[in-house]
Every structure is written in C-alpha cells, then in structure tokens.
Amino acid sequence: MLEDWLIEVRAAPTLEALEALRVRLLGKKGELTQKLKALKDLPPEKRREEGRKLNEAKRALEAAIKERAEELKHAAIEERLRAEAVDVTLPGLGFPAGNRHVLTQVMGELVGVFERMGYRAVLGPEVEEEFYNFDALNIPPYHPARDMHDTFWLKPAPGFEAQFDRPLLLRTHTSPIQVRYMASHTPPFKIVAPGKVYRHEATDATHEAMFHQLEGLVVGDAITMADLKGALLSMARALYGPSARVNFRPSYFPFVEPGVEFEVWWQNPKTGEGQWLELGGAGMVHPAVFRAVDDLREEKGLPRLYEGKTGFAFGLGVERIAMLRYQIPDIRYFFQNRLRFLEQFREEV
C-alpha cells in the first residue's frame, strides 16, 4: 500500500497534482488519516503494532511529498528561467555617453597640475582693450613686437559706437590677464589663466585663427627664474613622465626680461624617439609691467604694491600638446566639431 502511494507521489506531474494527492492521502479525510483514526477501534496489542507502521508510513509519505515538491519547484523555476532567457548580446538602450571636448580635457589636466602646486585658475575677457593686450605689457604702439601678434581688431556695429569707444581687439594672448589680475590682487600669489586667444591668420593644418593658451604668473618677494624652471619641470613631468627635462632658450617677449622659450624633452609614442619640443614662452616679469600695474592701481585708488617685487610668467599653447599626444595631424579638426572626431577622446577619469 505504502509502496503504491510512494510511487504515486514520485510520479505527481505538477505541484497541483501533488497537493491533490497529499489531500487524498494525508488530508483530514485522507486515506491514511482515516486509517490512523481507525486505530482507536483496534485492540490494544494490534493497535500498537499497526500504529507504529502507519506513523512510519505517514512520515515516509510526508518526506516523499516534500522531496517531490522540491523537485517540482525546481523544475518550475528552471522552466521559468528557460522561458525568460534573453539574447544578452543584443545592445542595451541607447544612453548617451557625454564627453568634454578634447581641449577642455587637456586644459583641465594642465590646470590640474598647477592646482596641485597651489596655483589658482583665473579667467579674463576675450574682447580686450588695446591697452591691456599691448601697452600695459610693454608693447607700445609702433613697437616692432606688435608684428609678432597678427591681430583681429574690432569695430562697433552701426548704432553701438558710443558704447564701444576704445580700441578693442580679440586678445592675441592670455597675458593681459597678468595686468588685470595684478591690478586687483595682492602679492604673493600663484595663478594660471586658461583661455582662448585669437590671431589674424589664414588657417591651415598647423595654423588656426583661434586657439587656447595657458598663462602662468607667480609674483612674490623673491621669485627666481629657477622657480620658473621648477614649475615648468613639474608640468613636464606630469605630462611626459619622470624622465622629462626642461630647457630654456633665449627669446624675446616684451613683458618679460629675461625672456626665454622653453622646450621639453618628449618621447614620440609612435617612434619611441626623443626630441626637444618648443612648448611656449616664459620669463621674469618685466619691471615696466609692474610699473604699468602700479599706475593702474594708483588710478583706482589702490596702493602701489608691485615695484620691487619679482615674478615669473609663462604661456603655452594647448592645441599643440593635444596634437602631439594624440598624433592629430590637423589643427582645424578641433573646431570643426565633427562628432566622429570629438567622440574619440573619451574622458580619462
């Protein structure tokens, strides 16, 4: 009898059938339950023996039902999982992966190097007065150094003449920020000034009419040219690794004296060959610039603070660094804004 039941239990095809079977056998009116109820009618000596057998059968049945139930549940889950399975190789939803412009990324990296050394990044206007772009930087009118700056001059649109009454231009370098910053801040300080600059130039693969510079300026009581070299070496190492080197070559920028071009030893990632790269101009702030700043301060009712101080300044082009790093062949790619180009430069988090 028990054997038949066990066979039935093990063959129950579904959980529902198993439950029905359990009720049939073990429910209140179940076949086994009935037999157990009938025990009390048996004589005591038989009752004991029969009771033991029936209880054993009950336990065996219960265990078998539980086991079968587990089996069936497992099979049901298996079946559901089989049914729910998807092609995981299909693409996910089309979430956009945003990106900063490659020049923003490279500029951010450069500024970051200096921020770690305690510099603060400051900004200045792109439309500049002739005074700040040239005169205050020791480049008076008719100075031959103006030849080094092909300038986009501006004129007011009709109807706006009264509003724009001074000679305006698109700044040709970020150096005017030096003057603006010193005129309103107290030394000592360390700043960098990232920004766009403009040159009146026909564009080709290596020339753009708009590009980005990073300007640096440190002024204090005893700032030296060795400090300048140290700052640039720190930058070079951050960019090009621990073996980077910095070299100065005499050059001329009217707002620094001595004035140099600085080169960084760089290893071409493609060829593995090293070469000196001219990255920018630098030097010690020219006393004439300090004087112009103090004159401005005096006009604004501020104390003269800069004569007698020393400081260094540097400026470098960001496009060039990006072009070298990624081997970009044409500077015009940066502002064509073709997504196929921009999306290649994923954030290096």
Next chain:
Amino acid sequence: MRVPYSWLKELLPEAPSPEELEAVLARLGLPVEEVERIPAPPAGVRFAVVKSAEPLPGTALKKLVLDAGREVVVVSGAENAKAGVGVAWAEPGTRLPGGLEVGVREIQGVRSEGMALSPAELGVGEYAGGLLELPEDSLPPGTPLREAWPEELVFELEITPNRADALSILGVARDLAAALALELKTPDPKPPLKDLPFPLEVVEVWDEKGADRYLAAYARGVRVGPSPLFAQRRLLAAGMRPINNVVDATNYALLELGNPLHAFDKKALFEGIVVRRARPGEEIVTLDGVSRTLTPEDLLITAKKGEETLPVAIAGVMGGENSEVGPETTEVILEAAHFDPVSIRKTARRLGLKTEASYRFERGVDPNLPPLAARRFLELVADWAGAEVSANWVDLGGEKPRKEVPFRPSYTNRLLGTDFPEDDQKGALTRLGVILKGEAEPYRAYPPTWRVDLNIEEDLVEEVARILGYDKIPETLPEFFPAPDNEDADRDWRAENALKRALSGLGFQEVINYAWLGEDELRLYRAPKPRLLLANPISSEQGALRTALYPGLLKNLLTNRERPHALLFELGRVFLDEEETHLAALLAGPYLAPTWQEGVGEGYYALKGLLEALARRLGARVEVEAAEYPHLHPGISGRVLWEGEEVGWIGELHPELAEALELKAPALFELRLPLKRGARAFKDLPRFPAATRDLAVVVPQDTPHAEVAGVIRSAAGGYLEDLVLFDVYEGPPLAEGEKSLAYRLVFRAPDRTLKDAEVEAFVRAVLEAIEARGWRIRG
C-alpha cells in the same frame, strides 16, 4: 636674416663648423629656421663674354655671340643682354638645377647653342627677370663657373625684434665671438681717400628727432657696371638681387655691417640735401615705380633747388626714382644716417613698404655705425667702380654716447636663482662689448650703442644668463602663503568646470565654436544684433562676434548631418553689451537613441528634464515661464528662472528656421552664467509618517501647471512637503477645452504625526482655493 656661411667665416675665422653652428646659435637666441644649401653651378655652366647682341627683327629676342673659350651663338630674351658683359652660359647637355636640360634649338631661324642664364635658372637666386651680369674680366672665357662659385650654406636666422644688432653678418659674428670667446675680425675699411672738395652747398636736417645722425659722403668718376662675381654671389646668397656696382656696394655694406645706406646720383640733388617732414599730399615716385602720397608723419630726403626742396627719397624706407644711380651716373652722394625708429615704422606701415632699410631702422640701428659703413662703401665703390672717393664728408648729429645702466651681480643671482661668480658675470658682459666701471657693485655698465635692447639692469641679467648658459639655472619651487584676497580667485573657473562635467555626465558632447559668425548667419539664426564687428576679417564667416551660442550648435548639427541624433553643449563667451559667458545645450532626436528598440525621450520635455537634472545636481531650483523668442517655436518656449532669476530660455527651434536649415527642430536652451548654487542646508531625516492625498484638478486647457501648482502650494500651508504632478488628461468625460491635472500632496510635520482632521483641513483649504479660481475637482 640670411647668413651665408662663407661670409660669416670671413669675419669669424674660427667659426664653429656648420654642423655645430645651429646649436650654438639657438643657445644664443638666434635660432636657425632653415639651412639652405645652394649648390655650385652645374659643371656645364661656363663663364662667357658677350661679344655682340643684335635684336632678332619682329621679336623681343636677341642673338648673342659669346666668347665661351670658343665662339657660340645663343638666343636670349633678356632685356639686359648686351655686348661687353660676362654671363653664365650653359653648354648643351647641361641639366640645370630646375631640371631643365639645355640643348641646341632652332629659334627664329637662328641655331641657339645652349643658354645664357638668369640667377634663378642658375639656382643661385630668385631673380628671373634678366641675365646674371658679370664684369667681362671676371674669369678667362670658357672657365667652368663653379671654379669661382663654390657651394654655399645659408643659415636663415629668426631674429626677434629686440635683436636689431644681429641683423648683419657682423652682428651675428660678434655674438658668436662673445659666446665662444673667439677672435672677431671687425671690418676695417681703408678706402683710398682723396682730398676732394665736398660738392654740395647744403646738407641740413630740419627735423633732428627724425634724423639724429646724417652723414653724406662723396665719390666721383664712378663707372657704373656689374659688381664683381664674388660680391654678386654673396648678395644673391643673402637674398638680394644685384643691380649695379654702386647700389650693390650699399647693399653689401648694409648686409655686412647693418647700417642701411642709400646712394644718390649727385646731379639729382642740385644744391644739396634737406631732411624734413613731408607736406600733406606731397608725392614721390619711389624706386619701384609707384607714386606715393605722403603725410607730415613721413620723413623725406629732399634736394635743395633754389627756394624749393624736392623729394628724392622717403627717409629710411625707399629712394626716389628721380635720384636713382643709373648707367649714366658719374658722381654719387652716399647717405649713411640714423632715423627715428617709430617714424620709420609709421611710414613703412602706412605705405605697406617693408624694405631691408625700414626693417632695420624701425628695430634700431647703431647710431654710431654710419662712419664705418660709409668708409666701407667708399672702399667698395673705389674698388668695384673705379671711383675717386673723398676724404671730406658731412656728419650731422655726431657720435652718440653710451647709456649708463646699473649692474649688480648679486641681483643677477637673486633674479635667476643662480650663484654665478661675479667675475664670470663681468666677463660675459665685457665680451659683449659692455664697459663696466666701478670697484664694487653697483657697477656702472655702458652697453655698446649697437645693443639698443640693453636699457635696464634686467637686460644685463639676461645677457649674463645668455652667455653663461640658461642650463646653469637650477630647478626650485617657491613656497609662500598667498595673500588672502587671492583665495576665491578661481570661483568662475571651478563653476565652469563643474557645469562642463555635469553636462557631459548627463550625456552631452561638448563642442567649441569660433567667437565669430557671419552677419548674415546671425540674421538667419535670428540671434541678437551684433555689437562688435571684425575690422579686418579673413573669411566671410568672420563678420561679427557671436551674440549667442545656439547658432554654433545648429551649425554643428549641419556639420554632422549623418547623425540625426545628437546631444551637444557649449560653454563660451558671447559678446552683447557686455562680454558674457553662456551655456547652451541642444537635443536632436531622442535622449535614448533608437537601437533595435525605439528611442526614448524626445523634444522639449526631454531637454527640460535634463535642465532640471542639471539644476538638481547644482542644488538649484529651476522654473520655466512661457515666453516667445524669435528663433523658438512660440508655443514651445519659455524663459528659464534659475533660483528665481531670469538667466535664459528653453524651447524648440522655430519650425520656419528648422525648415530653412533642413533640420528636424531640435530642443535647445541657453543660459547666462554665473548660475547660482542653491543653499546647501541639511534637513534631518523624517521621523514621523507623511499623509498623502491625491487631487485631480480640472482647469481650462491653456492654464499652465505652474499656475495650478502655485495655487495649491500657497493654500496648502506649511506642512506640504511635496507636490507631485502624476497625470495630465484631456478627453471624455471632460468637456472640450478642459484638462485634468492630477497631483499627489504629501503632508508631514517634523515633530509629530499629523492627525487626519488636520490633513483634511489643509485639503479643504486647497479645495476652496481651487474653487475660488473657478476650477473644479474631478470626482
């Protein structure tokens, strides 16, 4: 500045080898842009003398009979082909540097054997307008030209505007000699001076600021003709075109010494020379044949003729045609002067005339150079043109003293961060020609007059560093506490960076566009009127400074037409009444791009949701009020209120504009920076449960959600924690022109559980306010 190596070697016999020279010059701040190798003429080019030159009738050609060791006939089109001069003749079979193979040709019935060559054909210069013209006794006819014309290396130097002293062979040699402690052979001309009376009655400078030195010298018996071969070779290598032996002598002395010189035909000067400012509208025809109108800014050399003074040259820029030295000239007045740099620069710029002379004068020529340059010219013109040269000359203005500049070696080290010994520093300056006086610092330094760039102590520091070597400067890092007012200086930079990171984090690609747009483009895109125009644009797109960023983003969509799905943003300057920093973003197509599944999240509400997400990231509150803009769909546009302040707009592109651009109208916004950050205050986590009630408000269809929400908020009282719009419905059973807005109101008190009766009271107040507006609650 082109420096032929052989010329440099003449003044600096121990000059470094060409291989080493480049690095040395770079170290001195005279970097080499290019080293040009000018090969010797091909072996088949021979020196020949023109025996006769006859025109070929009916043509511009001439038949030349040459003595090239044997008689040969060639046909030439050169205007300057004439009997009695030496030429470079290429025999048949010669391959010229330009690749042409010379042959025997039949021209106009004449058998032309080989070719007489111009400097360009010979590959030694740029001039192609005539034959290289040499003295007929330069070489025995038939001699291969290369025997006297060896290969030359030319170093093309990039001279910064301060180093006017290096614009001559002497200047470059002098700097090298100082740096390498080599012997310099300064030219010491010994012209065969004769005691000839100076022939002009008058030499006067009426503007002594314009010409603070004016020297006039005299030569007579001049036989104008071609310059010697070696001189022409050098002039050509240095980039100048030989003209004749007198003009070439001025140019030769200029290139060698650095003082621009000018030779006048004495006849054209009448009684003498007056240097004065031009009168308004005065004219002169310059050597290039162009008539130039002058202003009182221009300094003139004039010839005195009775009461008149007639222009014969624009001082320091270019001579006049009327006083040019030509084949008939026999008497020459040489001008060796020093002119005011600013005056020369103004004139040269206004006239668009950049000459070898103006280039040097505007940068600064040694005012004490004229006597040496004049002597050198007289020596050359005596030698090359057989002239008698006069020991008598006029020198107005005279020698200029050296400037005095203080010099402290300790300051050098303080500024450079070095410890250069005092003696090394003094030695470096002395080698550069600086005279030092004094026993101890501060020394009095007297820089040579050719170093117009050495004016202050820092200039001398640079010279010390340049000569002793920038590589001796160590690397250090400064340490100090910045003054407190520098503390917040990077506020704007940090804010811009945070916005760029937030937007790219939301899925936008950053673009960078030019600051300019064409005026017609600004009109097309319906952007605000330009305030500033470019005065000297190069391309038509450089019309005006942009007054908004969004036209750039739309142009970027056009550039990327193959990508109908794009999220772009730009953060940059726009130029309205003030220069402003804007942030603009654009959504074209759905936010989630279609893949094998459909795209999700398109249009105004998607972009607005992104703007709201941006605001949440910055902890700020953003709202939009309906408003119209010329470039936006009038029904899908509004002004953006950021923390309650109007900062810009958001909407969908106007369908007309979209159509004109052949674009599906994207959604876009543009905001003016700075964007306020919201207050960052911590609110403790709720401890008591909230009570929520849902209300569906039926309102006329054109009633904005913001208005309904405002009414609910102000009626609901202080315990309304949140108000969430969860459904908008139009259609039956609502009447036409109605809509239902369903809100969930969340009430919570921070300090207790709200009682049902309280919440009911709040809701009743809301209901009353709604009814008071004539709206109703949907059952």
